Amino acid sequence: MAEALKVGVAGLGTVGTSVVQLLEKHGTQIARKTGRAVTVTAVSARSRTKDRGIDVSIFDWFSDPVEMAKQADIDIFVELIGGDTGAAEDSVRAALARGVHVVTANKALLARHGVDLAEVAEENNACLNYEAAVAGGIPIVKTLRESMTGNDVSRVYGILNGTCNYILTRMEADGISFEDCLADAQRLGYAEADPTFDIEGNDTAHKLAILTSLAFGTRISSDNIYMEGITSIATADIQAADELGFRIKLLGVAQRTETGIEQRVHPTMVPKSSAIARIDGVLNAVAVDGDFVGEIVLVGPGAGGNATASSVVADIGDIARGDKTLVLGMPAADLKPYERARMRLHEGGYYIRLSVFDRPGAFAEIARCMGDAGISLESIVQKRQALEEVQAKHDTDQPQPVILITYETTEVAIKEALDVIMSKGVVAEEPQMIRIEKLN
Amino acid sequence: MAEALKVGVAGLGTVGTSVVQLLEKHGTQIARKTGRAVTVTAVSARSRTKDRGIDVSIFDWFSDPVEMAKQADIDIFVELIGGDTGAAEDSVRAALARGVHVVTANKALLARHGVDLAEVAEENNACLNYEAAVAGGIPIVKTLRESMTGNDVSRVYGILNGTCNYILTRMEADGISFEDCLADAQRLGYAEADPTFDIEGNDTAHKLAILTSLAFGTRISSDNIYMEGITSIATADIQAADELGFRIKLLGVAQRTETGIEQRVHPTMVPKSSAIARIDGVLNAVAVDGDFVGEIVLVGPGAGGNATASSVVADIGDIARGDKTLVLGMPAADLKPYERARMRLHEGGYYIRLSVFDRPGAFAEIARCMGDAGISLESIVQKRQALEEVQAKHDTDQPQPVILITYETTEVAIKEALDVIMSKGVVAEEPQMIRIEKLN
Numbered sequence: 086m087a088e089a090l091k092v093g094v095a096g097l098g099t100v101g102t103s104v105v106q107l108l109e110k111h112g113t114q115i116a117r118k119t120g121r122a123v124t125v126t127a128v129s130a131r132s133r134t135k136d137r138g139i140d141v142s143i144f145d146w147f148s149d150p151v152e153m154a155k156q157a158d159i160d161i162f163v164e165l166i167g168g169d170t171g172a173a174e175d176s177v178r179a180a181l182a183r184g185v186h187v188v189t190a191n192k193a194l195l196a197r198h199g200v201d202l203a204e205v206a207e208e209n210n211a212c213l214n215y216e217a218a219v220a221g222g223i224p225i226v227k228t229l230r231e232s233m234t235g236n237d238v239s240r241v242y243g244i245l246n247g248t249c250n251y252i253l254t255r256m257e258a259d260g261i262s263f264e265d266c267l268a269d270a271q272r273l274g275y276a277e278a279d280p281t282f283d284i285e286g287n288d289t290a291h292k293l294a295i296l297t298s299l300a301f302g303t304r305i306s307s308d309n310i311y312m313e314g315i316t317s318i319a320t321a322d323i324q325a326a327d328e329l330g331f332r333i334k335l336l337g338v339a340q341r342t343e344t345g346i347e348q349r350v351h352p353t354m355v356p357k358s359s360a361i362a363r364i365d366g367v368l369n370a371v372a373v374d375g376d377f378v379g380e381i382v383l384v385g386p387g388a389g390g391n392a393t394a395s396s397v398v399a400d401i402g403d404i405a406r407g408d409k410t411l412v413l414g415m416p417a418a419d420l421k422p423y424e425r426a427r428m429r430l431h432e433g434g435y436y437i438r439l440s441v442f443d444r445p446g447a448f449a450e451i452a453r454c455m456g457d458a459g460i461s462l463e464s465i466v467q468k469r470q471a472l473e474e475v476q477a478k479h480d481t482d483q484p485q486p487v488i489l490i491t492y493e494t495t496e497v498a499i500k501e502a503l504d505v506i507m508s509k510g511v512v513a514e515e516p517q518m519i520r521i522e523k524l525n
Numbered sequence: 526m527a528e529a530l531k532v533g534v535a536g537l538g539t540v541g542t543s544v545v546q547l548l549e550k551h552g553t554q555i556a557r558k559t560g561r562a563v564t565v566t567a568v569s570a571r572s573r574t575k576d577r578g579i580d581v582s583i584f585d586w587f588s589d590p591v592e593m594a595k596q597a598d599i600d601i602f603v604e605l606i607g608g609d610t611g612a613a614e615d616s617v618r619a620a621l622a623r624g625v626h627v628v629t630a631n632k633a634l635l636a637r638h639g640v641d642l643a644e645v646a647e648e649n650n651a652c653l654n655y656e657a658a659v660a661g662g663i664p665i666v667k668t669l670r671e672s673m674t675g676n677d678v679s680r681v682y683g684i685l686n687g688t689c690n691y692i693l694t695r696m697e698a699d700g701i702s703f704e705d706c707l708a709d710a711q712r713l714g715y716a717e718a719d720p721t722f723d724i725e726g727n728d729t730a731h732k733l734a735i736l737t738s739l740a741f742g743t744r745i746s747s748d749n750i751y752m753e754g755i756t757s758i759a760t761a762d763i764q765a766a767d768e769l770g771f772r773i774k775l776l777g778v779a780q781r782t783e784t785g786i787e788q789r790v791h792p793t794m795v796p797k798s799s800a801i802a803r804i805d806g807v808l809n810a811v812a813v814d815g816d817f818v819g820e821i822v823l824v825g826p827g828a829g830g831n832a833t834a835s836s837v838v839a840d841i842g843d844i845a846r847g848d849k850t851l852v853l854g855m856p857a858a859d860l861k862p863y864e865r866a867r868m869r870l871h872e873g874g875y876y877i878r879l880s881v882f883d884r885p886g887a888f889a890e891i892a893r894c895m896g897d898a899g900i901s902l903e904s905i906v907q908k909r910q911a912l913e914e915v916q917a918k919h920d921t922d923q924p925q926p927v928i929l930i931t932y933e934t935t936e937v938a939i940k941e942a943l944d945v946i947m948s949k950g951v952v953a954e955e956p957q958m959i960r961i962e963k964l965n
């Protein structure tokens with residue numbers, strides 16, 4: 086057997102600690118499977134003395150990860166520091182520059198500097214593996230980089246953020262508000278104290294940017310992502326979705342269109358019968374549509390120390406075997422520029438929830454506005470029960486919820502129609518609009 | 526770029542034709558992704574003149590695949606002949622023996638000769654890739670061989686036969702009998718004229734034998750698989766499952782137990798809330814439980830020319846990149862012997878459907894027999910409606926369906942209890958027994 090592969094781990098949080106434990110626990114098996122023993126020889130973290138359940142005294146210690154990347158006697162640098170600049174970026178560049186392979190779970194870093202880092206890796210004949218950066222324990226990076234070799238991908242989409250999916254699942258299951266679910270998620274450790282990055286869609290967008298590049302062979306373009314979070318989702322939407330045969334999921338979707346590639350992150354109505362609709366709680370799922378394979382869907386844990394460590398170690402294993410898949414699935418120089426499809430040209434069905442004043446002609450006005458914009462309606466649902474309650478109170482001026490489901494139309498048509506409706510004074514508040522995703 | 530990789534395709538049925546078309550259609554992209562052009566240079570099939578929609582005249586023609594494996598100027602031999610002996614086996618051995626890489630979709634060959642062929646491949650420094658042999662377009666072989674490097678797998682299971690899943694799905698959706706569904710499946714081309722191999726579970730067993738070896742690092746042991754097909758499933762079972770919160774799926778399950786590894790193929794009650802329960806029609810799904818990753822589930826098309834070709838080409842792509850994963854995930858010599866867990870020691874819950882004579886004491890007799898065998902009942906359902914109909918006809922001796930759901934017990938206890946119940950003369954026919962799988 087070849088000489089042992091020496092690994093340096095930078096960042097000893099939950100994932101880093103789990104990586105060290107995994108390599109220790111399954112060391113024999115990993116050597117058997119890859120043909121090389123894999124040993125942690127160096128670590129770097131903020132505190133040397135913190136109790137993590139592992140003995141760090143047996144490793145070379147570096148208080149500065151960049152120093153470790155530059156100096157340590159290692160073959161693989163495992164970056165688990167996080168952040169798209171600073172120590173994470175500097176250490177990864179330093180490692181690659183001297184031909185040390187890098188394994189990272191850092192989606193922000195890849196989303197921002199992925200192409201650039203791929204070039205550095207190629208120049209130095211080093212691997213840059215990042216299975217853990219997208220959807221935690223799910224092998225979606227490998228699937229796109231290797232298993233899709235013979236496919237032209239038309240769409241990749243998924244539930245890429247466990248926090249949002251937990252909140253949406255709880256809202257539906259327990260009929261409670263977004264705010265209450267978020268508080269619960271924070272209490273259970275499924276959401277950060279500052280959850281903005283998750284609930285506004287940024288985290289999903291970072292992962293989507295990477296998937297887009299892998300799926301379509303384009304340069305990563307994380308600034309060109311249409312993004313809507315889940316904060317506007319009301320229990321009324323969750324209930325209406327249920328009644329209409331849908332569930333609401335925060336999806337990241339990258340899709341080839343005639344005018345370019347759409348990259349979008351937004352709450353989405355998905356048919357209850359679809360595989361993606363059944364993904365509950367903190368699970369993640371990613372689907373890929375290829376011209377030869379059809380659709381495949383991968384489901385699993387999107388976060389957590391052990392699941393993420395599993396992907397980190399799979400990446401290390403590939404290096405140990407000598408596999409040399411290109412960072413973004415092809416030479417960085419061959420990646421095409423990302424051509425953005427304009428969101429206003431997006432085509433699809435729409436769910437619209439309006440709060441309509443219960444006056445004669447209001448309904449007709451709304452229907453006319455949609456018709457004038459060339460939008461056909463698949464269904465109109467007025468909440469009769471609510472109406473009866475209101476009539477019992479003799480308060481007919483109280484606005485009534487009305488749900489519209491449109492046939493396929495364009496984003497620009499919907500937006501224009503809603504603007505006109507707003508201008509007519511027939512609705513009491515900003516309309517809610519949720520896109521419907523066409524799924525098998 | 527390195528010299529083009531020369532591929533010989535043996536077998537030009539649906540899959541073989543699709544492989545040739547795919548390599549032609551996506552040739553540029555494959556070269557970019559793998560660093561090598563991939564060209565079909567030789568083919569072998571029964572008829573040279575049959576119209577397949579591809580021009581075979583541009584390839585070297587071999588009427589004998591073994592001759593092609595021995596003589597053709599190729600780097601990769603793609604075996605799509607089928608069968609576990611004869612030309613398929615001989616040609617694969619011949620190719621490997623001279624160091625030509627092999628890509629195959631042949632589950633029967635792998636299930637029977639996999640370890641032996643792995644040894645030949647290793648001796649000759651050749652790859653033997655077979656993603657398409659298990660679950661068609663789903664990258665489960667790669668996931669187990671590469672992505673699970675850091676996991677101790679406790680169970681792998683799945684829906685591995687599209688024909689059976691189509692039949693079970695239709696039986697539930699349309700309330701029609703097994704026989705009618707099978708006839709429909711045959712008419713639609715989802716079932717063979719002789720469907721025995723599918724509906725009795727052999728096809729699932731072949732795939733399971735391969736998955737077991739990959740998941741547990743054991744020698745393939747396709748003769749040691751407990752196997753029950755779906756022919757005994759009645760609409761009464763489908764209905765009862767639905768009412769009790771289950772769906773019936775034909776699963777292949779390999780599971781580590783205290784006494785060894787269970788390999789079993791049988792109709793299974795799965796909770797409706799589980800991911801596997803939602804897999805409808807001809808789709809396949811495979812789930813893997815690992816100690817670090819938790820559970821991941823892969824869903825996709827299990828058959829079809831294009832989906833299968835996608836996996837064949839992914840395997841070719843890995844070879845083009847120079848990746849050299851070991852055939853069974855570790856050196857064949859390191860594989861442990863397969864230790865069979867005895868089916869009689871299988872532990873789980875059971876669904877039992879009895880046809881009980883409606884006589885005083887019959888119920889008590891059954892309950893006592895179960896109790897005597899140490900089996901606790903989670904629920905007993907008697908079909909009241911049926912009973913009323915019967916009473917209206919004053920025909921109280923007509924047997925009544927009674928459904929029992931047991932708590933976890935052993936196979937041997939259930940079998941003994943059912944034997945005793947049979948001997949008491951309280952039931953009118955052989956009991957139906959379906960195992961319940963514990964799922965997340």
